[in-house]
Amino acid sequence: MDFKLTEEQQLLLESFRELLSRECTEEYLREIDEKHQPGVKVLKALADNGFSSLGIPEEYGGTPVDDLTLMLLCEEYGRSGGPSGWPYCIAVDDILTFGSEEQKKITLEYAQKGVNPFSLLITEPGAGSDNSQMSSTATRRNGKVYLNGHKTFVTGAKESPYMLVMTKEPSNPNPMTSMSMWWVPRDAKGITIEPLHKIGWHDISNCEVYLEDVEVEEKDIMGVEGQGFIQLMKNFETERLMMAARVMGMAQAGFEDAARYANQRVQFGQKIGNFQLIQEKLTYMAIKIENMKNMVYKCAWEKDNGISIQVSSALTKLYVVQSSFEVLDDAMQILGGIGYTMDHRVSRLWRDARVYRMAGGTDQIMVHIAGRGILKKYK
Structure with missing residues (x-):
């Protein structure tokens, strides 16, 4: 299997990271979190620079890209701690699959303006x-x-x-x-x-x-x-993949913060990264992140190639949201008291990550969907 990113994906991610480093600062994220305000500035910047048009057909003014590319961006957005509401994959996927021409036009226009359509x-x-x-x-x-x-x-x-x-x-x-x-x-x-x-x-x-x-x-x-339930199940597949990519990025941010801190924090006369218990945590955090990436990328590849992701999206969401929270919890443990304060982003990532185990289908429902699908396959 070829895990190498295309040149286009590399350039797109570099441009995306540069924009996020400029617009999506920790000071801004902390401010909107404390004030309970939407991240309008970041969402507008993403729209103004064309990122909210990705995945939308050309006939509606957008730029077509595959689902894997969208998930790479979603992962990077989570890694930056970006505000909620982006990307608009769920709305776009829903409306392109089931919407009328009027609904498509309105939805895709709002999405490209940096507004979550519905x-x-x-x-x-x-x-x-x-x-x-x-x-x-x-x-x-x-x-x-x-x-x-x-x-x-x-x-x-x-x-x-x-x-x-x-x-x-x-x-x-x-x-x-x-x-x-x-x-x-x-x-x-x-x-x-x-x-x-x-x-x-x-x-x-x-x-x-x-x-x-x-x-x-x-x-x-x-x-x-009368087909709303079937349409809803289709909606959930896309939503679960997107959620997994986003929270995986959040976990990676926590992991990186914890690893840097372990290289700096001195206790008992040496950097805490020298202690094997800290190394063990970081090692298993890295394994979980690697596993998460493989599951998310494969699921996105399956969707791009017309392969059903009914089971794989449930498996991916179940593993990734659980593992992401575990990684962020370990990051907080390595950071110690500072990680539990509002002064460090890990505290925000930690509490925000918890809801992914309920939103888009609970852990238990993911087991039900995946388990039922696995048994059906080997019947």
Whole structure:
């Protein structure tokens, strides 16, 4: 297997790193974290320099690139500690696969301006991992469609101009044929947004969203009516790969900080890196990062080559998010007290990484998906 990056990928990553070193400073990241503000400056810089147009077809003003290249950028973005909301792979992949021409145009235009086009309204108080228990509805009357329901843990609900709302037909007990997706402006009448308060991800909102007779048109359905569950599963595959790439970069940042600190910090008359217990931690951290890279890159390669990533994306996310948190936890241990303070970025990376074991599907759901797929393969 050839692990060498192409010349184009190398040049792209060099340019990306240079931009991030200039715009995505630790001082700025600490400021938006403390103030609970989105990283607008960084997101705008990425858009202005064309990085938010990557992966978008030329007919929509974008620059096509493969998924592996996008994951390399996502990894580098995580390594820089970049603010939440970028890249827009999930929205772009969703809309290109299932969206109408109008939805594609609006979504891809927002993405290229540095704005996450839509938030995903899937989870409900009674329907988390078990999406089949969803109770939000879409009811037709007088030539219109009215959405009603209560969604929770909606990431980016305050920032994104649109919402992708998942509803279920209550008279149909089969989730495979009873769910639909609706494209709704965030400012539509009948939508109420209430922010939740989290221990991490301070630079992006996470909200309760209430839908009360929200009026939409038939044209606002995304994809095929009744096929929302199948479309959602496709969405999750891309989301899981992207999350894995991002948090892997975060783990690499923590590892590098810990290794540098071990070369500088002196205790008992010598640098702590001389102690074998510290060397052991760093060694296993390096092994985990190498394993993570292999899984993420292979999964992205599979997607690029039309190979199903239903199982591999679940395996990748499960291993990478768990291992990333372990690496960041060990980084904090090596740093000691300073790593637990707000003065060091590892504390932010550590608490932000924890949510990846829930978002996009919990560890337990990843085991369920992968385990079921493995057994099916050898049946």
